[in-house]
Amino acid sequence: MQERKTYHSICRMCGSGCGVDVEVENNRIVKVSGNEENDINRGRICIKGSSAATWLNLPERLRKPLKKTANGFVEIPLEQAMDEIAAKMKELQDTYGKQAVAGWKGEGTGFNQNEQLMRRFNRAIGSPNYFSNNTQCNNSRYEAFYLNYGCWPQADFRHTKLAIFWGTNSPAAHSFWTQDLNEGRDRGARSIVIDTKYNEQAHIADLFVIVRPGSDAVLAYGIIHRMIERGVVNQEYVDTFTLGYDKLKVYAERFTGEYVEKITGVKPEVIETIVDMIQAAGRQVCSWPGTGVEHQANGVSNSRVCSLVDALVGAIDVSGGMLINENMKTNSLVLGDDVPVEGEPIGKSVYPVVDYFKKESHTLMLMDTILTGKYEGRDYPFKGLIMTAADPVMTEANTAKTIQALSSLELFVVKDLFLTKTAELADYVIPAACNYARDELYFNGMEQSVYLAEKVVEEPLQTEYEFLKGLADRLGAGQYFPWKNEREVIEYMIEPSGFTYEDLQKYPSGLRTVLVHYHKPEERLAKGEKPFPTPTGKIEICSTVLEQFGYPGIPTIDHLPDCILQKDEEYPYICMTGARKIPYFHGRYRNIPQILKAHPHAEAEMHEADAEDLGLKEGDMIRVTSRVGSIEIPVHIMKHDTIARSAVQITHGWENANANYLTDDSDRDPISGFPNLKTFGIRIEKL
Ligand SMILES: Nc1nc2c(c(=O)[nH]1)N[C@H]1C(S)=C(S)[C@@H](COP(=O)(O)OP(=O)(O)OC[C@H]3O[C@@H](n4cnc5c(=O)[nH]c(N)nc54)[C@H](O)[C@@H]3O)O[C@H]1N2
Ligand SMILES: Nc1nc2c(c(=O)[nH]1)N[C@H]1C(S)=C(S)[C@@H](COP(=O)(O)OP(=O)(O)OC[C@H]3O[C@@H](n4cnc5c(=O)[nH]c(N)nc54)[C@H](O)[C@@H]3O)O[C@H]1N2
Ligand code: SF4
Ligand SMILES: [Mo]
Numbered sequence: 001m002q003e004r005k006t007y008h009s010i011c012r013m014c015g016s017g018c019g020v021d022v023e024v025e026n027n028r029i030v031k032v033s034g035n036e037e038n039d040i041n042r043g044r045i046c047i048k049g050s051s052a053a054t055w056l057n058l059p060e061r062l063r064k065p066l067k068k069t070a071n072g073f074v075e076i077p078l079e080q081a082m083d084e085i086a087a088k089m090k091e092l093q094d095t096y097g098k099q100a101v102a103g104w105k106g107e108g109t110g111f112n113q114n115e116q117l118m119r120r121f122n123r124a125i126g127s128p129n130y131f132s133n134n135t136q137c138n139n140s141r142y143e144a145f146y147l148n149y150g151c152w153p154q155a156d157f158r159h160t161k162l163a164i165f166w167g168t169n170s171p172a173a174h175s176f177w178t179q180d181l182n183e184g185r186d187r188g189a190r191s192i193v194i195d196t197k198y199n200e201q202a203h204i205a206d207l208f209v210i211v212r213p214g215s216d217a218v219l220a221y222g223i224i225h226r227m228i229e230r231g232v233v234n235q236e237y238v239d240t241f242t243l244g245y246d247k248l249k250v251y252a253e254r255f256t257g258e259y260v261e262k263i264t265g266v267k268p269e270v271i272e273t274i275v276d277m278i279q280a281a282g283r284q285v286c287s288w289p290g291t292g293v294e295h296q297a298n299g300v301s302n303s304r305v306c307s308l309v310d311a312l313v314g315a316i317d318v319s320g321g322m323l324i325n326e327n328m329k330t331n332s333l334v335l336g337d338d339v340p341v342e343g344e345p346i347g348k349s350v351y352p353v354v355d356y357f358k359k360e361s362h363t364l365m366l367m368d369t370i371l372t373g374k375y376e377g378r379d380y381p382f383k384g385l386i387m388t389a390a391d392p393v394m395t396e397a398n399t400a401k402t403i404q405a406l407s408s409l410e411l412f413v414v415k416d417l418f419l420t421k422t423a424e425l426a427d428y429v430i431p432a433a434c435n436y437a438r439d440e441l442y443f444n445g446m447e448q449s450v451y452l453a454e455k456v457v458e459e460p461l462q463t464e465y466e467f468l469k470g471l472a473d474r475l476g477a478g479q480y481f482p483w484k485n486e487r488e489v490i491e492y493m494i495e496p497s498g499f500t501y502e503d504l505q506k507y508p509s510g511l512r513t514v515l516v517h518y519h520k521p522e523e524r525l526a527k528g529e530k531p532f533p534t535p536t537g538k539i540e541i542c543s544t545v546l547e548q549f550g551y552p553g554i555p556t557i558d559h560l561p562d563c564i565l566q567k568d569e570e571y572p573y574i575c576m577t578g579a580r581k582i583p584y585f586h587g588r589y590r591n592i593p594q595i596l597k598a599h600p601h602a603e604a605e606m607h608e609a610d611a612e613d614l615g616l617k618e619g620d621m622i623r624v625t626s627r628v629g630s631i632e633i634p635v636h637i638m639k640h641d642t643i644a645r646s647a648v649q650i651t652h653g654w655e656n657a658n659a660n661y662l663t664d665d666s667d668r669d670p671i672s673g674f675p676n677l678k679t680f681g682i683r684i685e686k687l
Pocket of ligand 4: 107138
């Protein structure tokens with residue numbers, strides 16, 4: 001028998017980056033538990049993290065490359081698969097132009113070095129595009145924060161006096177935040193949860209405010225209106241550090257208590273209580289807008305206006321407010337404009353703000369481009385897609401269209417750990433080495449720390465870097481992938497920091513590279529520098545970037561979904577999708593027995609009064625139909641007003657009740673192009 005060894009690493013069962021102790025025996029992961037020394041999770045992990053030992057050892061893990069033939073998939077050697085894929089990519093680019101092929105990185109490998117590597121790969125092969133899950137993840141909020149502040153500040157829950165959670169449920173989605181908030185609560189912090197559902201976050205809140213779906217910006221403006229009327233605005237701060245307050249003030253006037261209650265269902269006295277709590281917290285307020293406000297047809301403006309509450313009290317870059325974080329200097333892996341590409345990025349001309357901040361192409365428009373051969377009326381053949389760590393059949397808005405588009409590609413390659421619904425559509429499926437079988441770099445914004453997630457097992461499988469390097473080498477772009485392996489990539493990335501790979505190895509529970517300090521904008525102002533990294537150096541309540549691209553500068557509410565105005569007779573109920581459940585991650589983990597046992601099937605959560613109106617009991621099957629499709633699903637009845645009236649919540653990721661058959665890829669935010677995943681009309685029939 002071999003001895004058991006314990007290694008420190010980072011969990012990748014979700015994106016939170018908890019520190020873990022991984023016990024390995026005979027090169028097999030046998031147990032994953034929390035690393036006590038890690039400052040992020042301080043020893044605690046969730047059921048997903050501890051289930052990695054089960055998930056990664058499942059017999060259905062892909063081990064051999066698969067090639068689609070007339071008789072279904074056959075196993076082929078890796079080198080043959082890579083040669084054939086590269087040859088086909090070359091043929092497609094020679095025939096249709098360089099823009100005809102590109103790579104897409106999903107949430108499975110996160111946003112650090114693997115995002116940069118995929119961006120590098122696409123440019124190296126001459127593609128103008130970079131695709132990722134971020135067409136529907138947090139790009140809207142990224143843009144919202146960058147428009148306001150020129151950066152994305154982090155909520156300092158540990159030191160705050162008041163945390164406002166807007167459409168976010170950290171116990172399910174980012175569990176270490178709950179620990180941070182609990183630490184804050186020990187020091188007297190209070191919290192407000194504004195949500196359509198009494199979620200886990202609400203269980204520990206001082207005030208839970210139930211809001212009608214898709215109406216958060218109206219509520220936020222209602223709050224701002226009363227803050228202005230009651231003088232709960234830090235006028236000196238606003239005068240010194242912000243641009244466009246006067247315009248905001250005028251716009252906010254229309255959000256009277258009566259109007260706000262009519263749209264959001266929130267009573268004026270509740271708004272007074274919220275403003276009282278903001279007033280009592282001084283500058284120690286942090287607001288976190290989550291996907292509840294972001295996955296909307298007005299997601300960028302929603303997120304901007306929620307976050308402006310903090311700016312108005314001067315809570316930016318103060319202890320207990322929103323920290324403007326710094327981290328160690330790294331070399332970027334992203335190639336510059338000096339490396340030529342052919343064709344235009346899909347989405348750039350329609351969503352220029354996304355391009356301005358993110359240089360990212362639009363995956364929903366990609367589906368239309370594949371199907372029509374056109375982008376914005378111009379010829380645009382797109383024929384080959386190289387996808388890693390993504391499962392868009394489960395996660396992309398409008399599943400029927402997604403399947404049709406991906407099935408019509410001339411070359412579709414999927415790299416994954418499992419044969420997912422998406423992988424089933426591929427011409428080639430390449431088994432992926434898991435995160436514990438490769439080196440990876442992690443950063444934590446609040447801790448301002450860096451972590452080396454060191455490889456702890458050897459898997460005879462190809463890593464993410466080897467995949468992209470292998471294709472680039474075969475396509476004559478090998479000069480852009482000079483590093484032998486992930487370790488060399490990391491060594492290159494950390495070069496400018498002065499830290500070495502060995503330094504990171506020495507501190508597997510995290511290396512704090514820059515100590516947190518606050519009030520940097522004030523310091524910059526005193527030195528005659530721009531306080532904020534926006535074009536004007538101010539917090540842009542009225543964004544000069546938006547105005548430059550022809551949008552209104554302040555966050556506006558241009559239209560409210562018909563379903564919340566009770567104007568949609570054909571689809572009278574409101575559907576919200578994707579509220580996170582602790583044990584699942586998008587389409588993943590339904591194959592983990594202990595998890596499936598605890599939460600065995602999809603469900604449509606609805607208010608007891610709505611269920612009664614429809615004659616439904618717990619567990620009854622219903623058909624839910626939207627403008628784009630329908631699914632069948634059992635009902636879960638929410639009692640005691642724990643969900644908004646007329647609203648139905650369906651978590652995505654279930655193969656037999658895939659919520660994205662309902663979501664409409666064409667109902668989008670005008671700035672970010674995000675699909676409206678959380679406020680659309682549906683009808684319900686009892687089966
Ligand atoms: N367990 C688990 N954790 C995850 C994920 C996962 O799939 N599973 N996914 C990860 C990813 S990729 C992301 S982007 C993050 C997202 O992290 P969060 O944004 O925190 O996502 P949720 O936990 O779903 O919280 C969204 C909340 O919005 C509410 N909501 C829905 N519609 C509205 C609305 O109109 N207004 C308001 N105010 N609330 C609304 C829902 O009821 C829910 O409580 O989670 C990450 N963490
Ligand atoms: N209706 C609705 N749809 C949504 C959302 C919603 O709230 N509602 N949320 C959206 C959000 S926020 C996001 S981020 C997207 C996520 O959408 P996706 O990017 O599709 O993310 P996952 O479903 O996590 O799929 C990741 C895949 O990566 C694989 N994987 C895991 N580890 C590795 C690895 O090391 N290497 C490789 N190659 N593969 C690996 C997993 O097996 C899994 O199949 O979904 C979006 N879709
Ligand atoms: S919250 Fe759970 S799944 Fe996510 S990183 Fe931490 S232990 Fe892993
Ligand atoms: Mo996401």
